[in-house]
Amino acid sequence: MRFSVLASGSTGNAVYVENDQHSFLVDVGLSGKKMEQLFANIDRDMKNLSGILVTHEHSDHIKGLGVVARKYKIPIFANAKTWDAMEGHIGNIPTDLRYHFDMETVKTFGGIDIQSFAVSHDAVDPMFYTFNEDGRKLAVITDTGYVSDRMKGYIAAADSYVFESNHDVSMLQMGRYPWSIKRRILSDVGHVSNEDAAVAMSDVVAEKPTQIYLSHLSKDNNMKELARMSVTQTLESCGIITGEFLHLHDTDAEEPTALVTI
Numbered sequence: 001m002r003f004s005v006l007a008s009g010s011t012g013n014a015v016y017v018e019n020d021q022h023s024f025l026v027d028v029g030l031s032g033k034k035m036e037q038l039f040a041n042i043d044r045d046m047k048n049l050s051g052i053l054v055t056h057e058h059s060d061h062i063k064g065l066g067v068v069a070r071k072y073k074i075p076i077f078a079n080a081k082t083w084d085a086m087e088g089h090i091g092n093i094p095t096d097l098r099y100h101f102d103m104e105t106v107k108t109f110g111g112i113d114i115q116s117f118a119v120s121h122d123a124v125d126p127m128f129y130t131f132n133e134d135g136r137k138l139a140v141i142t143d144t145g146y147v148s149d150r151m152k153g154y155i156a157a158a159d160s161y162v163f164e165s166n167h168d169v170s171m172l173q174m175g176r177y178p179w180s181i182k183r184r185i186l187s188d189v190g191h192v193s194n195e196d197a198a199v200a201m202s203d204v205v206a207e208k209p210t211q212i213y214l215s216h217l218s219k220d221n222n223m224k225e226l227a228r229m230s231v232t233q234t235l236e237s238c239g240i241i242t243g244e245f246l247h248l249h250d251t252d253a254e255e256p257t258a259l260v261t262i
């Protein structure tokens with residue numbers, strides 16, 4: 001398998017995953033035009049996509065969904081409640097592009113097993129995915145207020161992670177957001193902080209080469225350097241020295257990460 005975090009952050013999210021036969025997008029949180037640029041940057045064409053997997057109905061995950069699916073005739077997979085919640089926000093999607101991907105189930109596409117699992121977030125039925133092929137595993141988990149033991153079970157011992165590291169708690173607390181929004185972000189159905197993400201990482205990583213892509217960074221309440229530093233320090237306090245078997249990588253709101261093989 002190969003993957004690239006095409007874009008990540010509160011301004012729009014999309015992750016690309018492929019093997020030799022199939023290719024997928026997790027979410028289309030940017031405009032159709034921007035998505036085309038991102039695909040050109042990794043030297044791929046959206047017309048070859050086998051499917052789009054939707055995590056939840058927030059606009060930073062579905063902004064370009066309808067446009068891209070219609071233009072390139074790509075099947076969309078989402079659970080029933082998310083389909084309902086998206087109605088009126090993604091335009092008209094023809095029946096032959098509508099598919100269900102139920103919560104906590106597995107779908108197999110030419111050698112890739114895709115597992116969906118529930119997260120804790122203020123959307124109707126949010127779920128994320130792991131991709132599994134020949135004993136290799138990619139786990140994508142952003143947009144969750146905390147990482148439960150159940151979620152940890154699904155994402156344990158992956159080779160690569162697209163892992164939310166949303167905010168620095170003190171930046172958020174001192175920042176300009178109204179209290180109601182701060183409370184939402186910090187709640188169990190908001191987003192995980194740098195420190196909480198690192199503690200969860202320390203619980204799930206296996207002692208083998210592991211790549212972690214710090215994702216969904218808040219534009220206002222985080223910075224790449226700060227996220228890296230907080231995660232590194234927290235991991236260290238949990239007994240994991242980064243650079244030994246675990247490696248951290250940045251993601252960007254506008255630039256894709258290099259397409260790498262898992």
Ligand SMILES: [Zn+2]
Nearest residue numbers: 058060061143
């Ligand atoms: Zn989001």
Ligand SMILES: [Zn+2]
Nearest residue numbers: 056058121143
């Ligand atoms: Zn969200």
